Amino acid sequence: MFKWIIQDKLAQAPMPSLSELAYIRRVFDAVIVLTMPHEQPLSERYVDMLESHGFQVLHVPTPDYHPLELFDLLRTSIFIDENLRESRRVLVHCMGGIGRSGLVTTAYLIYKGYDLYSALKHVRTTVPGAVENKGQALMLENYYNLVNSFGQELLRNYGKIIFALNDPQAVLHASKTTQFTIELLNNLSMENTLSRGLLTQSLLHFHDQKIQSKLKELFKDLEFSSSAERLLSFTHTLDIFQDGRVVLTIYDSSQSKVDLTVLCKWDCEKIVEISATKKNIIEEIMGKEVYISWANYLDYV
Incomplete structure (x- = not known):
């Protein structure tokens, strides 16, 4: 049914049936649900059902075969850590208990100090095939780079x-x-x-002035630069509509050019068009011409 990633503390599993909830409640205190509502028994009422059984629930709906968003991985890591600190056992589940669940449990090990390879090896030893596609693996690498740059305490x-x-x-x-x-x-x-500095400025990318003020205080020891601001104007453009349609970006560099493929959930032609007006910023740094196109994420994985 479930497999322990950290013995008697953190486990992952496929979607439990409603008849299994009473047993699972005897073992676990908190649940991270990664399924979309249409995958769940009782649809959107499923989370309410879990809470009625006494679980603490974090619902991070993520489409099958997709990675969680970068900050959703941080959210799940903080949720797991806070529960384990209170001696509460945590179950992570998606539909099959392999891809999305494996991404979350591996990300937590990285949050606690594992390197990328060791974390993935640990989870896959228990759950073969965990983190089941290239897209999820690339997001895990992104998360590792984030944690490695700033550390657990600052990110918490x-x-x-x-x-x-x-x-x-x-x-x-x-x-x-x-x-x-x-x-x-x-x-x-x-x-x-x-x-x-560039990565820090991306973390501060909020329009709310009160939030910006709090975050700047948190990162007060770091310096910023005009070069970083220019590069950030390009990466911001890749989510110009603020709808998360771009899942990942893939760079393929040769001696003379860079092909940037934007992997999307739906049509990204307009994003390609707008970002092309900013590509000179990275062309100056790379010293190569940059060609931008888009493709369907699910075709990639």
């Missing part, structure tokens, strides 16, 4: 500020901007100071 404090916003669209936009910044940095040769 950051998460508490932004998740208290109760503004899902603003959080998603900052998440996408940060994700696209990480994916860009993976393909640029930049000094560590400039890279961290």
Whole structure:
């Protein structure tokens, strides 16, 4: 039914049946639900059913075969950590208990200090095939780079500020901007100071002035630069409509050019058109011409 990732503390599983909930409640205190409403018994009432059994529930609806959003991985890591600190056992489930669930449990191990390879090996030893496609693996790599850049404590404090916003669209936009910044940095040769400054500015990408003020205080020891601001204007454009349609960006670099493929849930022609007006920013740094196109994410994986 379920498999322990951290013995007697954290487990992952396929979707439980309603008849299994009473047994699961005897073992677990908290549940992370990753399924979309149409996958769940009782649809949107499923979460209410779990809460009526006494579970603490975090619902992060994520389409099958897709990765969780970058900041949703942070949210799940904080949720798991806070429950384990209170000696509460946590179950993570999606539909099959492999892809989305494996992404969350592996991300938590990274949050606690595992390197990317060790975390993935640990989870796959228990759940063969966990983190089941390239898209999920790439998002896990993004999360590793985020945690490796800032550490658990700073990200926990950051998460508490932004998740208290109760503004899902603003959080998603900052998440996408940060994700696209990480994916860009993976393909640029930049000094560590400039890279961290750019990544920090992406984390501050909120329009709410009170939130910005709190976040700047959190990151007060870091320096910013005009170069970082220019690059951020490009990654921001990849989520210009703030709807999260771009799942991942893939850079393929040769000696003479860079092909940037934007992997999308639906039509991204307009995003390609708008981002092409900003591509000179990264062309100057890479010293190569950049060609931007889009493709369907599910065709990629």
